[in-house]
Amino acid sequence: MSRHSAAWVPSGIRWNGADPMVEWCHLGDLRATDSFFEQTVDRAMRQPFNLLFGHRTPLHELEQAQQAELKLAGLIFHMSRCGSTVVSQMLGALERNVVLSEPAALDQVVRLPTRLPDMRDRLVPLMRGMVAALGRKRRVERDLVIKLDAWHVLLLPLFRRAFPAVPWVFVYREPLEVLASLARSRPAQMLPGWIPASLLSPDAAAAAADIDGYAVQVLACYLRAAIDSLADGGLLVEYRELPDIGRIIDHFGLRYDDAELGAMRAAALQDAKSPRVRFRPDGAAKRAEASEEMRLLTETHLAPLHARLEALRLAQRS
Amino acid sequence: MAQTALAEFQALVLQDDDLQQDLRGRLDREDFVQRVLERARERGLAVGRAEVEAALNASMQSWLMRWLDR
Numbered sequence: 001m002s003r004h005s006a007a008w009v010p011s012g013i014r015w016n017g018a019d020p021m022v023e024w025c026h027l028g029d030l031r032a033t034d035s036f037f038e039q040t041v042d043r044a045m046r047q048p049f050n051l052l053f054g055h056r057t058p059l060h061e062l063e064q065a066q067q068a069e070l071k072l073a074g075l076i077f078h079m080s081r082c083g084s085t086v087v088s089q090m091l092g093a094l095e096r097n098v099v100l101s102e103p104a105a106l107d108q109v110v111r112l113p114t115r116l117p118d119m120r121d122r123l124v125p126l127m128r129g130m131v132a133a134l135g136r137k138r139r140v141e142r143d144l145v146i147k148l149d150a151w152h153v154l155l156l157p158l159f160r161r162a163f164p165a166v167p168w169v170f171v172y173r174e175p176l177e178v179l180a181s182l183a184r185s186r187p188a189q190m191l192p193g194w195i196p197a198s199l200l201s202p203d204a205a206a207a208a209a210d211i212d213g214y215a216v217q218v219l220a221c222y223l224r225a226a227i228d229s230l231a232d233g234g235l236l237v238e239y240r241e242l243p244d245i246g247r248i249i250d251h252f253g254l255r256y257d258d259a260e261l262g263a264m265r266a267a268a269l270q271d272a273k274s275p276r277v278r279f280r281p282d283g284a285a286k287r288a289e290a291s292e293e294m295r296l297l298t299e300t301h302l303a304p305l306h307a308r309l310e311a312l313r314l315a316q317r318s
Numbered sequence: 319m320a321q322t323a324l325a326e327f328q329a330l331v332l333q334d335d336d337l338q339q340d341l342r343g344r345l346d347r348e349d350f351v352q353r354v355l356e357r358a359r360e361r362g363l364a365v366g367r368a369e370v371e372a373a374l375n376a377s378m379q380s381w382l383m384r385w386l387d388r
Contacts, residue, residue: 005338015387026342046378046381047342048345048347049341049350052373052374052377053331053332053338053341
């Protein structure tokens, strides 16, 4: 059917009463080069064609398509505000790569059980089906890389069941800098109640009344989750390593020539989330604006986990 | 329930890559609506301008409100 031509991609899951439906959007010639896939989809969805011919199909139909046409080369997990978008922008600079940054449709699949608990047993085929639908070959692309939402690191065992052969990385950063960035603009995931309590520690539930304290506990859960699954196909990447992504490229089994590496380095010169702005290091500014309470919380709850990650990363490098 | 002419045309477009390509190229809304009406008429479907405009508006509103439905 024509609607299954490769340029039709899932923009998200919508609901027809209690029935989840995939909403399809025609990307046309748009490449997913925005900082987040949602931005690319938004540009497409506002075109008259998608407004009139965007359509929905039952979610369960995705379970029939299990293999992406593009090779799913790697998954990028991260603790948020840590340089993961730099990585996705660099890899996405090459036309041979499709890099989807936090695609809402995949996030909605893994969140289905919060609305439909019976979906829990169908998540693996649905995740594969959604990735297959997102990873269609449109032109010269070969490899697919997906940068996930930060909270997905809490679902790492589920992602491993869905994609057991796919290597993954976890990107992290000095926690005080992350915390200061989260205080500047707080994503929904950092608001109490958004992440299912069953995925978080009792300490997170106890800290729900304190917005910074809660963020610290959520970050602690992220870091612990990465440590717990590390032996199962994971690679640790610290912010200070960037924009050198050589270890990530190797880990994903990708090979690039000098021109391609140069194109990726050029992409790293721009601010990953404001591509018209040249990148400037901001770690010192972020540390300077952190409150005394943030410093104490970080020192107590996050610094030991960060140190553990650093030890594991250095062991991986040696 | 009988399908409207617009619904019939929408289903037809989803089956026809060439027609999709023809309509996708119309990024200007007025230009797009005009082309939709022409292409529907060529296929014997009496699609009304008001019907198309209403569908575009409803779809844009639904997209902008998507977070409430997710």
